[in-house]
Amino acid sequence: MDDESNIALRKFLKQVGVTSQQAIEEALRAAGDHAAGQEFVATMTLTVKGLDLEHQVTGTVKGPAK
Numbered sequence: 162m163d164d165e166s167n168i169a170l171r172k173f174l175k176q177v178g179v180t181s182q183q184a185i186e187e188a189l190r191a192a193g194d195h196a197a198g199q200e201f202v203a204t205m206t207l208t209v210k211g212l213d214l215e216h217q218v219t220g221t222v223k224g225p226a227k
Contacts, residue, residue, distance in 0.1 A: 177205075177207075181205065185203070185222055189222075189224055189225065192224070194227070196224030196225070197224050197225060197226065197227040198223070198224055198225075198226055198227060199223070199224045200221045200222070200223050200224075201221065201222045201223075201224070202219065202220075202221060203219070203220055203221065203222045204217060204218070204219045205217070205218045205219075
């Protein structure tokens with residue numbers, strides 16, 4: 162992969178990471194005490210049209226301590 166493609170890919174992945182973290186934090190705040198100390202299953206699906214790519218990652222997100 163050339164440098165330009167690599168940089169574009171890294172920028173996209175950074176945007177995904179930052180905006181996903183913001184969305185999760187907002188949802189945890191909105192859940193309030195319900196989320197405290199709880200674990201939630203999170204799934205991220207990446208789809209790239211034109212490349213026939215669908216990649217899924219699953220993990221857990223823990224709510225803040227009370």
